[in-house]
Amino acid sequence: MVVPESQEKMYYPPDDLKGDAHVPDFNSYLALYRKSLENPEAFWKEIADEFSWKKPATGPMLQYNFDVTKGNIYVKCMEGAKTNMCYNVLDRLVKERNLGEKVAYYWEGNSPDHHMAITYRQLLSQVCRCANVLKQMGVKKGDRVSIYLPMIPELVYTMLACARIGAVHCIVFAGFSSESLCERMVDAQSSVLVTADGVYRGEKLINLKQIADEALEKCREKASSSVTKCLVIKHHALRTKSGAACNKLQTPWDSDCDVWWDEVMRDSPEECEPEWLDAEDPLFILHTSGSTGKPKGVLHTVAGYLLYTSLTFKYVFDHHHDDVYWCTADIGWITGHSYITYGPLANGATSVLFEGIPVHPHVGRFWEIIEKYKVTKFYTAPTAIRLLMKYGREPLQKYDLSSLRILGTVGEPINPEAWQWYHEVVGQGRCPVVDTFWQTETGGHVLTPLPAATPLKPGSATFPFFGVEPTILNEHGEELEGEGEGYLVFRRPWPGIMRTVYRNHERFENTYFKKFPGFYLTGDGCRRDKDGYYWITGRIDDMLNVSGHLMSTAEVEAALTEHPAVAEAAVVSRPHKVKGECLYCFVTLKDSREFNHKLVEEVKRLVREKIGPIATPDFIQNAPALPKTRSGKIMRRILRQIARNEKDLGDLSALADPKVVEELFSQRCEAA
Ligand code: WT7
Numbered sequence: 001m002v003v004p005e006s007q008e009k010m011y012y013p014p015d016d017l018k019g020d021a022h023v024p025d026f027n028s029y030l031a032l033y034r035k036s037l038e039n040p041e042a043f044w045k046e047i048a049d050e051f052s053w054k055k056p057a058t059g060p061m062l063q064y065n066f067d068v069t070k071g072n073i074y075v076k077c078m079e080g081a082k083t084n085m086c087y088n089v090l091d092r093l094v095k096e097r098n099l100g101e102k103v104a105y106y107w108e109g110n111s112p113d114h115h116m117a118i119t120y121r122q123l124l125s126q127v128c129r130c131a132n133v134l135k136q137m138g139v140k141k142g143d144r145v146s147i148y149l150p151m152i153p154e155l156v157y158t159m160l161a162c163a164r165i166g167a168v169h170c171i172v173f174a175g176f177s178s179e180s181l182c183e184r185m186v187d188a189q190s191s192v193l194v195t196a197d198g199v200y201r202g203e204k205l206i207n208l209k210q211i212a213d214e215a216l217e218k219c220r221e222k223a224s225s226s227v228t229k230c231l232v233i234k235h236h237a238l239r240t241k242s243g244a245a246c247n248k249l250q251t252p253w254d255s256d257c258d259v260w261w262d263e264v265m266r267d268s269p270e271e272c273e274p275e276w277l278d279a280e281d282p283l284f285i286l287h288t289s290g291s292t293g294k295p296k297g298v299l300h301t302v303a304g305y306l307l308y309t310s311l312t313f314k315y316v317f318d319h320h321h322d323d324v325y326w327c328t329a330d331i332g333w334i335t336g337h338s339y340i341t342y343g344p345l346a347n348g349a350t351s352v353l354f355e356g357i358p359v360h361p362h363v364g365r366f367w368e369i370i371e372k373y374k375v376t377k378f379y380t381a382p383t384a385i386r387l388l389m390k391y392g393r394e395p396l397q398k399y400d401l402s403s404l405r406i407l408g409t410v411g412e413p414i415n416p417e418a419w420q421w422y423h424e425v426v427g428q429g430r431c432p433v434v435d436t437f438w439q440t441e442t443g444g445h446v447l448t449p450l451p452a453a454t455p456l457k458p459g460s461a462t463f464p465f466f467g468v469e470p471t472i473l474n475e476h477g478e479e480l481e482g483e484g485e486g487y488l489v490f491r492r493p494w495p496g497i498m499r500t501v502y503r504n505h506e507r508f509e510n511t512y513f514k515k516f517p518g519f520y521l522t523g524d525g526c527r528r529d530k531d532g533y534y535w536i537t538g539r540i541d542d543m544l545n546v547s548g549h550l551m552s553t554a555e556v557e558a559a560l561t562e563h564p565a566v567a568e569a570a571v572v573s574r575p576h577k578v579k580g581e582c583l584y585c586f587v588t589l590k591d592s593r594e595f596n597h598k599l600v601e602e603v604k605r606l607v608r609e610k611i612g613p614i615a616t617p618d619f620i621q622n623a624p625a626l627p628k629t630r631s632g633k634i635m636r637r638i639l640r641q642i643a644r645n646e647k648d649l650g651d652l653s654a655l656a657d658p659k660v661v662e663e664l665f666s667q668r669c670e671a672a
Helices: 026-038 041-050 085-096 122-137 155-164 178-188 206-221 238-241 261-266 302-316 334-344 365-373 382-389 416-426 507-513 551-559 597-610 638-644 658-668
Strands: 064-065 074-076 101-107 113-120 144-148 169-170 194-198 197-199 204-206 229-233 258-260 281-289 296-301 324-327 348-356 377-380 406-410 431-438 470-473 484-490 520-529 534-539 543-547 549-552 568-576 580-589 619-622
Touching: 041 302, 074 258, 074 324, 085 122, 085 155, 085 261, 085 302, 085 334, 085 377, 085 658, 101 122, 101 258, 113 122, 122 155, 122 261, 144 155, 144 178, 155 169, 155 281, 169 178, 178 206, 178 281, 178 296, 194 206, 197 238, 206 302, 206 416, 229 261, 258 261, 281 302, 281 334, 296 507, 302 334, 324 334, 324 365, 324 484, 334 348, 348 365, 377 549, 382 416, 382 580, 406 416, 416 431, 416 580, 470 520, 484 534, 507 520, 534 543, 543 551, 543 568, 543 580, 551 568, 551 580, 551 597, 580 597, 580 638, 597 619, 638 658
Parallel strands: 101 348, 144 169, 144 194, 169 281, 194 229, 229 258, 324 348, 324 377, 377 406, 406 431, 580 619
Antiparallel strands: 064 074, 101 113, 197 204, 281 296, 470 484, 484 520, 520 534, 543 549, 568 580
8 A cells, every 4th residue: 555645754852842742752662661561560660659549559660461362351450459549639649749739620511601720639639528418329330320411511420429438430421312321321230320401512401300300210120220320410501501591400309319419419518438449359341342342341440540540641742741732532432531630630630521512602612712721732532523624714813822732632543634634724734633542441642742852744643652562464364564554453452442341240251352362452443554553444354334333233223123114124334424424224125115305304303213313314315225145245345436426346256146235336325
């Protein structure tokens, strides 16, 4: 493969960043990187020494088996140590570092009229009160707490309160449907659900409590409800009300189960002794899509995740104490867990916590917020950049963006046009763009530039972070030397890697370790160029990446086939200007059912209701038959090519009935 001319231009770190940078040049990166692989014990020990341990470790910094042929897969970090995550990210800073009065979060509401600053001391006090509330509700160490909240301060309070008492938080993105919420609560066997009355996303009022109730009802129908209490934050009623008639919201209430947050928080004491946990005790479960359609409960543990998120945050954003950092992700995704909550707090950072969306009340909202808080480090997704690019330079020119020093992206490969625009227009050519590749499973960045050290190539996540040893394998599991393209895998763990799929260790081993014994399989394709730069080429399994959100073809297909007229469905991705990829669905209808506009709308609505708005299909195509092999396997490669209008289909000899292809081409959807 030939690298296009424009991608080969290198961008060198700006000099003004080097003065006080943690890793000031490429040789320092290489030296530290070598140390991290050659002497991981010493490398991670030094990082661990910055944190508080109730008891020191008795085992090594890292112990593991990555080879299924040699026994069970496991990773352990600092066995024997006792600590508490919440203590490390709050008490340690307030009590040992004197950072009590420093702002932890500038909360910025959906409406620019709603905002507040929260200091570390205030955060600690709210977290302790919430921890006591949870204890009062019967939550104990090891219990799971499901959290279904918008981006409000209480979301951070609740997750840290869980961490403080040793409960395992299981956050569900508040854009997910009641069905998705139910599925995740059942899988986690949570005893408490925390939600809010309602929230505005842009102009749209969402009745969260009602969705939460529907989810609880569905759990009861499945006779698998473990949730006994629902803690409800009065967010809409208290904070977003402006007296307009359109603000009316009915909050359904069940006094046996539901508890108002403000009522129980009011009298809750501010003192709460942290629960001292084992280094390998669970910290949280976060579900991510799995190729079978059933989400996987990715489990992260206390000590390793603390070390890894705090170190990646410090180095990748070259954090300094006067920074104002803003990550636009939602805490419902791993990006928010690692780089809004834990990583920044562990470093005593000041962050912006934003409830809204990029285009409300106007398309310059991001730039307005950067100016307002003098943001120095800004972290967002390619899909947001592509969306904002559409409005041109004018919305940015109204604001002063001179505070910015480092820009970051995450979630999907960034195309060179979006990279250039981010670098030139947002960063005014001054700011390095750190393209961070990682996954829910990896806990933190694994391939990433360091802003003052790494020369950048637009579209490349460049090199591995400390402790990470990537390699590229071909189909036969042979390692590629030098240039080449294949499966991206990792040869050893780093402290922040997931430990298991909750209650399904077998699935963990099968998904990530079975195909190539000795390696963790990412599921992504990757190319290494002649200079050793890594380029992620996208998923090579049955996963789709829509606006940086992973979903499986199987889960969308399952939703489609729930429609009474649909006999069979197959879903593939098609490139989309803003979303990166979008969903293109082929549906085979049952006999005598007619394919028409009404059906298309019904089917789209169904997927939206089953999974959530992020999974709304862009295209529904009628498929009188699907291209299958003689053994009945759907040939997705062909469907992908039809969706993309690629006429050269190559070898079709595996197809049971090659005529199907022509028929499908004739009924292709051009536009959404
Ligand atoms: C998948 C993981 C990591 C937080 C957000 C997504 C894709 C992620 C990049 C990047 C190219 C990327 C991969 C990965 N991805 N970052 N910088 N360049 N691709 O977390 O939902 O677990 O998704 O997102 O395909 O496997 P996730």
